[in-house]
Every structure is written in structure tokens, then in C-alpha cells.
Amino acid sequence: MKPPFTSSILALATVAAAAPTDERLEARATPTVYLAGDSTMAKGGGGAQTEGWGVYLPYSLKGVTVVNAAIGGRSARSYTDEGRFTALAAKVVSGDIVIIEFGHNDGGSLSTTDNGRTDCGGSGSETCTTPAGVVVQTYPTYLTRAAKLMTAKGAHVILSSPTPNNVCETGTCSYTPSRFTDYCKIVVKNVGTTVSSFIDHGQYVANRYIALGAAKTTAFYPVDHTHTSPAGAESVAGQFVKAALCSKSVLAPYIKNATASVAGTCV
Numbered sequence: 001m002k003p004p005f006t007s008s009i010l011a012l013a014t015v016a017a018a019a020p021t022d023e024r025l026e027a028r029a030t031p032t033v034y035l036a037g038d039s040t041m042a043k044g045g046g047g048a049q050t051e052g053w054g055v056y057l058p059y060s061l062k063g064v065t066v067v068n069a070a071i072g073g074r075s076a077r078s079y080t081d082e083g084r085f086t087a088l089a090a091k092v093v094s095g096d097i098v099i100i101e102f103g104h105n106d107g108g109s110l111s112t113t114d115n116g117r118t119d120c121g122g123s124g125s126e127t128c129t130t131p132a133g134v135v136v137q138t139y140p141t142y143l144t145r146a147a148k149l150m151t152a153k154g155a156h157v158i159l160s161s162p163t164p165n166n167v168c169e170t171g172t173c174s175y176t177p178s179r180f181t182d183y184c185k186i187v188v189k190n191v192g193t194t195v196s197s198f199i200d201h202g203q204y205v206a207n208r209y210i211a212l213g214a215a216k217t218t219a220f221y222p223v224d225h226t227h228t229s230p231a232g233a234e235s236v237a238g239q240f241v242k243a244a245l246c247s248k249s250v251l252a253p254y255i256k257n258a259t260a261s262v263a264g265t266c267v
């Protein structure tokens with residue numbers, strides 16, 4: 001005799017099988033980590049003999065897919081103007097993590113020329129008008145807008161301070177954070193601390209370089225004082241991982257490594 005409840009078991013099985021087709025549930029099971037940045041993060045770095053740190057990040061992660069959307073030469077402004085944040089936001093789903101790190105191409109002056117990358121100076125809603133009449137926003141304005149595009153889709157955004165240049169260039173190692181470190185903190189404040197967070201990547205990398213000393217650090221810079229060798233990029237990625245572990249970042253559950261096993265010191 002047939003058990004009377006067979007049909008209800010089948011009905012339940014159908015419901016269970018249908019559940020994983022929900023895009024949001026799938027996204028939470030295996031989130032995507034998107035990287036937005038410049039050549040110091042990008043695949044291929046700044047050209048021959050160099051590499052970006054985003055290439056090494058996946059080796060320390062588990063249970064996530066990493067999409068490195070960093071591109072050489074970009075700033076908060078040009079990444080915005082080229083529609084790249086909008087394109088990323090179109091792909092992002094709830095539970096994803098977006099790491100944004102800019103600064104190397106954001107400086108400069110807009111008073112007589114415009115390279116299309118320089119931001120308007122300032123930490124708020126100031127604007128500048130270029131000689132050609134283009135209205136330019138500040139770094140915090142560009143990245144606040146970008147981060148809000150991502151958080152509106154349910155993603156968490158990590159604002160990461162830019163990597164330092166070779167802090168041992170003169171033979172003596174020393175680091176002073178750039179204004180972009182403070183700007184990243186302002187963006188997190190603008191966007192909200194439940195959906196965004198700050199990682200002081202620049203400070204962690206600088207501390208590691210100072211611990212390694214001038215000879216080892218300078219060997220990470222085969223071409224100039226900005227772009228690292230593959231070994232340098234691996235170290236820079238390691239310091240992002242260290243900082244994420246030390247700060248109990250939303251990324252931490254997806255890191256393979258124990259905090260103590262990663263080189264460097266918690267700040």
C-alpha cells in the first residue's frame with residue numbers, strides 16, 4: 001500500500017530543488033569579491049616586470065570568486081567617467097564584496113591642464129571647473145557615489161587606502177599617509193559603517209616595508225617607485241589579508257590563513 005503522504009513529500013522536494021535558483025541565495029553561498037583600482041592592483045601591474053596585488057589576493061581566499069576589475073592609469077574620477085563603477089554595480093548581487101582602492105592617479109592640478117584623471121581637491125562636495133569647462137568632483141564624492149551604487153545592490157564595500165610608493169627610496173624608510181587615507185574614512189562615514197568599512201592597506205604595507213628594510217623593499221620596485229615586482233605584489237596582497245584579518249573585516253571569513261600565519265603586525 002502506498003504511504004498516504006508521498007505526494008506532500010514530493011511537493012516539499014520540489015520546493016527544495018527550486019530554492020537554489022534564487023540568485024540572491026546563490027550569491028550568498030559563493031559571493032564574488034570585485035576589485036576596483038589602478039595599476040598597483042591590476043593584472044599586469046604597470047607594465048613589464050611589474051604586477052598588481054589583486055593578482056595574488058585569490059591565493060589567500062576560499063569560498064569566493066575574485067574578479068579583478070582594476071585597470072592601470074585609472075583614478076576615482078576616470079573610473080567613474082568611463083562608466084566602470086556603473087558596469088560593476090550592474091553585476092553585483094547581495095552578499096558580494098567590492099574592494100575599492102584609488103589614489104595614485106588622483107592627484108595633480110586642474111588649473112591649467114586636465115589629464116582626465118585628476119580629482120578636484122577637497123574632502124567634501126567641492127567642485128572644480130577645468131580650463132575646458134568640465135566640472136570635476138572630489139575623491140570622496142566620486143567614491144561615495146560609487147560605493148552607494150554597490151550597497152544599493154546589497155554589496156559590502158571596503159574602502160582601502162592606496163599602497164605607498166617605495167617608502168625606502170632614499171635608503172631610510174619612512175611613511176606619511178597621503179590625504180587619500182583620510183578621504184577613504186570619510187567615504188565610509190558617508191556611506192555608513194554597516195555596509196562599508198575601511199582597510200588601512202597603505203599603513204600595513206608601509207609597516208611591512210619598514211620591517212623588511214630598505215634593501216628588500218627597494219628590490220620590490222624594479223622599474224619606478226610606484227609599481228611592484230610580482231614578489232612585491234604578493235607582499236602587498238599579504239598585507240591586505242593581514243589587515244582584513246586583524247580588523248575582523250567582512251572578508252575575514254573567506255580568508256584561508258590564520259592571522260598569526262600571515263607576515264606583518266596588526267595595527
Ligand SMILES: *[C@@H]1O[C@H](CO)[C@@H](O)[C@H](O)[C@H]1NC(C)=O
Pocket residue numbers: 059060237238239241242256257261262263
Ligand atoms: C595563505 O595560504 C595560502 C596557502 O593555502 C598561501 O598560498 C598564501 O600565500 C597565504 N597567504 C598569506 C597572505 O600568507
